[in-house]
Amino acid sequence: MLTALIMLPLLGALTILLMTHGDSERSADEARYIALFTTCLTFFVSMYAWMGFDSKTADFQFVEQSAWLQGLHVGYYLGIDGISLFMVLLTTFLMPICILCSWRSITVRVRAFMVNFLILEAMVVGVFCALDSIVFYIFFEGMLIPMYLIIGIWGGNRRIYAAYKFFLYTLAGSVLFLVAIIYLYFTFGTTSIPELMKVAPKLPLHIQEWLFLAMLASFAVKVPMWPVHTWLPDAHVQAPTAGSVILAGILLKMGAYGFLRFSLPMLPEASHYFAPLMWGLSIIAVIYTSLVALMQQDMKKLIAYSSVAHMGFVTVGIFSFTMQGIDGAIVQMISHGLVSGALFLCVGVVYDRLHTREITRYGGVVNVMPKYAAIFMFFTMASIGLPATSGFVGEFLVLLGAFKANTLVAFLTATGVVLGAAYMLWLYRRVVFGEIVHEDVKTMLDATGREMTFFIPIVLCVLWLGIYPKPWLSAMEASVAQLLTQSAISHVEGAQ
Amino acid sequence: MGDISIASLYAIFPELYLALMAMFLLMATAFKYRRISNSMLVSTLIVLAATGGFLWPHLSAPAVVAFNGMFMVSRFTIFSQYLVLAASMLTVIIAAPWLKEDSLLLGREYGKSSEFLVLLLCATLGMLLMVSANDLLTLYLALETSSLALYVLASFERDHATSSEAGLKYFVLGALASGMMLFGMSLVYGFTGTTGFEGLSALFALPGFVLSKAVVVGLILIIVGFCFKLSAVPFHMWTPDVYEGAPTPVTAFFATASKVAAFALFARFLLYPFGHLFGQWQQIVIFVSIASMALGAFAAIMQTNIKRLLAYSSIGHAGYMLMGLAAGNAVGVQGMLIYLATYIFMSAGAFGCVLLMRRDGQYVEQIKDLAGLGQTRPALALAMSIFMFSMAGIPPMSGFFAKFYVILPAISAGLTWLAVLGVIASVIGSYYYIKVVKVMYFDTPAAAFDAETPCWLRAGIVVCVAVTLLFFLMPSPLVEQAKLAAGALVR
Numbered sequence: 012m013l014t015a016l017i018m019l020p021l022l023g024a025l026t027i028l029l030m031t032h033g034d035s036e037r038s039a040d041e042a043r044y045i046a047l048f049t050t051c052l053t054f055f056v057s058m059y060a061w062m063g064f065d066s067k068t069a070d071f072q073f074v075e076q077s078a079w080l081q082g083l084h085v086g087y088y089l090g091i092d093g094i095s096l097f098m099v100l101l102t103t104f105l106m107p108i109c110i111l112c113s114w115r116s117i118t119v120r121v122r123a124f125m126v127n128f129l130i131l132e133a134m135v136v137g138v139f140c141a142l143d144s145i146v147f148y149i150f151f152e153g154m155l156i157p158m159y160l161i162i163g164i165w166g167g168n169r170r171i172y173a174a175y176k177f178f179l180y181t182l183a184g185s186v187l188f189l190v191a192i193i194y195l196y197f198t199f200g201t202t203s204i205p206e207l208m209k210v211a212p213k214l215p216l217h218i219q220e221w222l223f224l225a226m227l228a229s230f231a232v233k234v235p236m237w238p239v240h241t242w243l244p245d246a247h248v249q250a251p252t253a254g255s256v257i258l259a260g261i262l263l264k265m266g267a268y269g270f271l272r273f274s275l276p277m278l279p280e281a282s283h284y285f286a287p288l289m290w291g292l293s294i295i296a297v298i299y300t301s302l303v304a305l306m307q308q309d310m311k312k313l314i315a316y317s318s319v320a321h322m323g324f325v326t327v328g329i330f331s332f333t334m335q336g337i338d339g340a341i342v343q344m345i346s347h348g349l350v351s352g353a354l355f356l357c358v359g360v361v362y363d364r365l366h367t368r369e370i371t372r373y374g375g376v377v378n379v380m381p382k383y384a385a386i387f388m389f390f391t392m393a394s395i396g397l398p399a400t401s402g403f404v405g406e407f408l409v410l411l412g413a414f415k416a417n418t419l420v421a422f423l424t425a426t427g428v429v430l431g432a433a434y435m436l437w438l439y440r441r442v443v444f445g446e447i448v449h450e451d452v453k454t455m456l457d458a459t460g461r462e463m464t465f466f467i468p469i470v471l472c473v474l475w476l477g478i479y480p481k482p483w484l485s486a487m488e489a490s491v492a493q494l495l496t497q498s499a500i501s502h503v504e505g506a507q
Numbered sequence: 508m509g510d511i512s513i514a515s516l517y518a519i520f521p522e523l524y525l526a527l528m529a530m531f532l533l534m535a536t537a538f539k540y541r542r543i544s545n546s547m548l549v550s551t552l553i554v555l556a557a558t559g560g561f562l563w564p565h566l567s568a569p570a571v572v573a574f575n576g577m578f579m580v581s582r583f584t585i586f587s588q589y590l591v592l593a594a595s596m597l598t599v600i601i602a603a604p605w606l607k608e609d610s611l612l613l614g615r616e617y618g619k620s621s622e623f624l625v626l627l628l629c630a631t632l633g634m635l636l637m638v639s640a641n642d643l644l645t646l647y648l649a650l651e652t653s654s655l656a657l658y659v660l661a662s663f664e665r666d667h668a669t670s671s672e673a674g675l676k677y678f679v680l681g682a683l684a685s686g687m688m689l690f691g692m693s694l695v696y697g698f699t700g701t702t703g704f705e706g707l708s709a710l711f712a713l714p715g716f717v718l719s720k721a722v723v724v725g726l727i728l729i730i731v732g733f734c735f736k737l738s739a740v741p742f743h744m745w746t747p748d749v750y751e752g753a754p755t756p757v758t759a760f761f762a763t764a765s766k767v768a769a770f771a772l773f774a775r776f777l778l779y780p781f782g783h784l785f786g787q788w789q790q791i792v793i794f795v796s797i798a799s800m801a802l803g804a805f806a807a808i809m810q811t812n813i814k815r816l817l818a819y820s821s822i823g824h825a826g827y828m829l830m831g832l833a834a835g836n837a838v839g840v841q842g843m844l845i846y847l848a849t850y851i852f853m854s855a856g857a858f859g860c861v862l863l864m865r866r867d868g869q870y871v872e873q874i875k876d877l878a879g880l881g882q883t884r885p886a887l888a889l890a891m892s893i894f895m896f897s898m899a900g901i902p903p904m905s906g907f908f909a910k911f912y913v914i915l916p917a918i919s920a921g922l923t924w925l926a927v928l929g930v931i932a933s934v935i936g937s938y939y940y941i942k943v944v945k946v947m948y949f950d951t952p953a954a955a956f957d958a959e960t961p962c963w964l965r966a967g968i969v970v971c972v973a974v975t976l977l978f979f980l981m982p983s984p985l986v987e988q989a990k991l992a993a994g995a996l997v998r
Contacts, residue, residue: 175938187927
C-alpha cells in the first residue's frame with residue numbers, strides 16, 4: 012500500500028518521460044493529463060488507506076519491511092501512524108491541486124515540470140512513511156533535487172539566488188542529522204525508528220543534548236524557526252505558485268514532523284531540557300515575523316512570513332508536552348498546509364492576470380472579481396483563526412496546551428493571533444477593497460471554473476476541520492497519547 | 508630467493524596474461540594496426556575482461572603469498588584489481604570516439620595510434636601489480652611501471668602544448684615523489700633490515716620492539732609519496748594542471764584507475780606492514796583527509812574550467828576516502844572500497860559528458876559552455892546532473908552511499924568530529940556541483956554542441972548513469988563484497 016503510494020508518482024514520471032516527446036503543445040497537454048491522473052490516483056489510494064486505518068491502536072500500520080542494506084541491518088521499512096497519516100493525506104490532497112493550478116501558468120518545459128513534481132510527491136510521501144531513519148533521510152534529502160530544479164527553472168527573477176539558498180540551507184541542516192542517526196546506529200546497532208524510540212531515551216543527558224542539537228539543525232531549517240528562516244521568503248517568493256504551495260503546504264511540515272518522530276520520542280530528556288529554548292525561538296518567530304509581515308510590499312512575501320509565524324505556533328504546541336498542545340500542533344500543521352497553500356493559490360490567481368505581486372498594484376479587486384474576493388476572504392479568515400475554520404481549532408488547542416505548560420509562553424504566543432489578524436486583514440483591504448486605482452485591474456476576469464475546482468475542495472476541508480474535527484482528532488489520539496508517554500515516562504526516570 | 512614455483516606463477520597468472528597481451532598488442536601496433544580501429548578497441552576490452560575472468564578463481568580462494576613473499580593475492584587485492592579493471596574498461600569505452608575521430612576527421616599526418624591502448628594496458632598492469640605488492644621493492648617497481656605509462660599518456664596529444672606541459676609536469680613532480688618514497692624505503696630498510704611486508708609486520712608486533720625515529724621518518728616519506736599519487740593535500744599541486752592539460756580520456760583514467768590502485772596499495776601498506784604503528788600514521792592521515800576535503804570544497808568554487816573543477820573535486824573525494832582509512836578498521840576499509848567503486852562510475856561518467864562538449868569538432872571545457880544544456884541536449888544534461896548530484900552526495904545517488912559508508916567508520920572509531928567536518932565540507936562542496944546544474948538548467952542556452960553522440964560514448968555514459976542512479980536498488984552485493992575484501996585485509 013505505502014510502496015504503491017511512493018511508486019505511483021514515480022511511474023507517472025516515468026510514463027511522461029517515455030511516452031511523450033518534444034516540446035509541442037500536444038505533448039505538454041499529455042504530460043499535464045498524465046500528471047493529474049497520477050496524482051488523483053495517488054490521492055484515492057491514500058484515501059483508501061485512511062479508510063483501512065485503525066484509529067484505536069498507536070502501532071504503526073500498513074507496515075512493509077524488507078531487507079536492504081543487509082550488512083548494516085538497515086531495512087526498507089515503511090508504516091504510518093495517526094501522525095503521519097494526515098501528513099500523507101495532506102500531500103496527496105495538495106498535489107492534484109498544484110498540478111491544476113500550474114495548468115496554464117507553466118508554459119515552458121511542461122514535461123520536465125510535471126516529472127519533477129511527481130518525483131517530489133514520491134519523495135515527500137516517502138518521508139512521511141519511512142520507519143527507518145536512513146530511508147527517512149534518503150527521502151528527506153532526495154526531495155532537494157526536484158525542488159531545487161522547480162525553483163530554479165520556473166521561478167521568478169531572483170530564482171537562482173533563491174534556489175541556491177534553499178538547497179544549501181537545507182543540506183547544511185540535514186547532514187548533521189545524518190551524523191546523529193549514524194551515531195545512534197553505532198550506539199544501538201539499529202536504524203529502525205520504532206526500535207530507536209524504545210532504546211534511545213536511555214542515553215545519558217549530555218549525549219542526548221548533542222544529538223538533539225544535531226537534529227534541531229536539520230528540522231529547524233525545515234520548519235523554519237527563527238533565525239534560520241531566511242531562506243523561506245526567498246524560496247517562496249521566487250518559486251512558481253505550485254512550488255510555493257508545496258513548500259508552504261508540505262515541506263515545512265517535514266521539520267515539525269521530524270520533531271514529533273525523532274526528537275521527542277527518542278530524546279525526551281533533551282527535549283525537555285531544550286524546551287525553553289524552543290519556546291523562545293518560537294515566540295520570536297511568532298512576534299518578530301508577524302511584524303515583518305506587516306511591512307511587506309509583496310503579497311507572496313507577506314504570506315511567506317506569515318508561514319514562519321504560524322509554524323511558530325506548531326513548535327510551541329509540540330514543546331508544550333501536553334495532549335492538547337501536540338494535537339493542536341498537528342491540526343495547525345494540517346490547517347496551515349491547507350490555508351497557506353490556498354493563500355498562495357489566491358496570489359497565483361491574480362498574478363496570472365497582472366503578472367505582479369506588489370500589493371499597491373492592486374486595489375478594488377472585489378469590483379471585478381467577486382467570486383475570487385469571497386474565496387480570498389474565506390482563507391484570510393481561516394488564516395486569522397476565525398472560529399469554524401481549521402485555523403481556530405489549531406491555534407486554540409496550541410494555546411490551551413501552552414497555557415498548561417507555561418502561562419507566559421501562552422500569553423506571548425497569543426499576541427501572534429492579534430498580529431496575524433492585523434497583517435492579513437490589512438493585506439485583504441489593500442488588495443480587494445478600495446477604489447480601483449490602476450486601469451488594468453478593471454480588465455481582470457473573475458476566477459475561472461478550473462480555479463474554482465481547486466479552491467472548493469480546500470474550502471470544504473477547512474470547514475470540516477473547523478466545525479467537526481473529531482474524526483481527525485480521534486484518528487491521531489492514540490498515536491499522540493503514545494508519543495506523550497514516550498516523551499514523559501523516561502523523563503521521570505531521568506529525573507530520578 | 509630464486510624459486511619460481513608453479514603455485515607462484517598461478518597466483519599472478521592474470522597479470523602475466525595481461526603483460527603478454529600488452530606486448531602482443533605492441534607488436535600488432537608496430538607492424539600492422541597502426542591506426543585505432545574498432546577491432547583494436549574490442550580486443551583491448553576483451554583482454555581486460557579476460558584478465559578479470561582469470562582473477563575469478565582467486566576471489567574466493569584463501570590468501571596466497573607468491574614468489575617468496577613478493578606478492579600477495581587475497582580477497583582484498585582481487586576486489587581492488589576488479590575495480591582497476593572496471594575503471595580501465597570504462598576509460599577505453601569513453602576514449603574510443605576521441606581516439607578514432609582525430610585520425611579520421613582532422614586528417615593529420617599522424618593520427619592517434621594504437622599505442623594509446625598498449626600504454627593503457629601497461630599502466631593497468633602496473634596497477635594490478637601495485638595492488639598485490641607485498642614487499643617494498645615490488646611496491647616501488649609496480650608503482651613505477653604504472654607511472655611511466657601514465658607520464659606518456661598525459662602527454663599523448665603531442666601537438667598540444669598543454670598536453671605536453673601536463674606530461675612534463677606530472678613526470679617531474681612524480682619523479683620527485685618517487686624519489687622521496689624510495690628514500691623513505693631505504694630508511695625503513697636500513698633500520699629494520701627487511702623490505703618484506705610480512706617481515707615488517709612481524710617486527711613491529713614484537714613485544715619489546717623499540718621504534719626508531721628513522722623508521723617513522725621513513726614511513727612519513729613513503730606516505731608523502733603516496734599522497735602525491737592520491738592527489739591529497741598538501742601534495743596535490745600537480746592535479747589541476749595535469750587534469751586540465753591531459754587529454755580528457757587520460758584525465759578520466761587518472762581520476763579512476765590510478766586512484767583506485769594507489770588507494771588500495773596505500774590501505775594495504777598502512778594496515779598490513781605498518782598496522783601496528785597505527786598511532787604513528789593515524790594523525791597524518793586525518794590531517795591529510797581534512798585538508799583535502801577542505802581544499803576540494805573551497806578551491807573548486809572559483810573554477811571556470813570543468814576539468815579543473817573535476818580535479819579539485821577529485822582532491823575532495825580523496826579526502827573522504829582517507830576518512831575511511833583514518834578509522835583504521837575493517838569498516839573503514841570497506842567504506843573506502845565502496846567509495847572507490849561508486850566514484851569510478853560517477854567520475855568516468857562525468858568525464859564522458861565532458862568529452863561530448865564539442866562545437867564544430869573542437870572540444871570546449873568552460874563551465875559556461877554548458878549553459879542551457881537542459882534545453883539543447885536534455886539527455887546529456889540529465890546525465891551530467893546525475894553525476895553532479897551524486898558527487899555532492901545527495902541521495903538516492905550512489906555518491907550518498909559512498910559518503911555514508913565512510914562516515915560510519917569515522918564515527919565508529921570515535922572520530923565524530925572528523926565526520927562532522929566531512930559533512931560540512933560536503934555542504935560547501937555541493938555549492939559548485941549544483942552550480943554546474945544551475946548553468947545547465949537555469950541559464951539561457953549557449954550555442955548548441957555538436958549533435959553527434961558516438962555510440963561508444965553513449966554506451967559508457969549510460970552504464971555510468973545506471974550504476975550511479977540505480978545503486979540504491981541493490982546496494983548489498985557490492986557492500987558485501989567490499990566487506991569480505993576489507994575483512995581479508997584487516998584481521
